[in-house]
Amino acid sequence: MIIRRSEEQPRWTLLRRFPVPRGFHAASRSRVQAGREWPAPEGAGNVKRMQVYRYDPEGDERPRVDTFHVDLDECGPMLLDALIKIKNQIDPTLTFRRSCREGVCGSCAMNINGTNWLACTRALDELDDPVTVYPLNNLDVIKDLVGDQSHAFAQYAAIRPWLRASPPPKDRERLQSPEQRRELDGYYECILCFCCTSGCPSHWWNGDRFLGPAVLLQAWRWLADSRDEATGERLDELEDPFRLYRCHTILNCTRTCPKGLNPGKAIAEIKRKLLERQG
């Protein structure tokens, strides 16, 4: 009942998805249809079913969900291993992003059994059968599991995520005490995988104007930096009913972060700082 770390899998099985129609809030081109079945090879003993979202930009078909039967005895331990196995041995057209395979690059973020996580750090034996694999939520799909993140990165660029300060004296560095440096712990570790932003209902409804948890966590990371001199300017830019205040503290972000960070808390810190500024 109590989830202590974001890596814990959801345990209740009563409600696997919200009781809304499958096509709810989705244009007809986005509605998912049943796809094909890819059977396991003869003699495979330990088979897991993987239901994977597919979209082929070169055809006229709507997105579909294919079912792959993967022999776990012949597969690495992580979900990413299974996806690579499918691409190598079953269907080479399966398309997904991946790079570091150890949870530092953020490329293989996807919706796994209904919540967002990195495919490379999710073990297959933790996942209920069938495993459902979708792209990160609410993105324009380029192909299969690859979503277009241009908007997310444009929102990131909009907060101007770099040190804004006057040049330091030529003979010394920009110093920071260990205590000041500690203020950045829990925020500098973000890998920008956008699991949180994609899992945020407020960003689903107002993603065009609401910056979303990943970008707001970065905004706080710069507000919390003792070397940055643009605090007032940054707060001015954030003080907006949509950019910041569409956050209703749902906290799906903190629940899903694959690095165990706390975007919800970062946003609360920004709101408090704005309140303090009002006096």
Next chain:
Amino acid sequence: MTERTRPRSPHVQIYRPQLTSVLSFTHRLSGIALSVGGVILVVWLLLAAAGGSAFGGLNAALGSWFGRLLLFLWTFALFFHLCNGIRHLFWDAVLGFELANIYRSGWLVVVASTVLTVLTWVIAMSMPGVA
């Protein structure tokens, strides 16, 4: 390749319900329910003050089994919105954001609002003249 409009990947249609999102949606829904209930409460009071047969009609409707069911749900909406609102006040002070505490306070809100609702109805139903 011809230019085509890309599909949007599914979100609310597939995202797993969690205590975080379920309680947030419930907070919004209970707020809407309370706005409607507030209007009915005002109408009921105005009719009571005005006297006449219209008050009797509304009062009887609210006293029917369906009316009582609605009143029960409104009572829950009131206590849930109150308790979860207090949870939000803590968050506004940047307190209770550890994941375990988010879950603890969430379940506390569920239990507290249920107990308060049942308690209110036990007391109300045991009052003289209420059956």
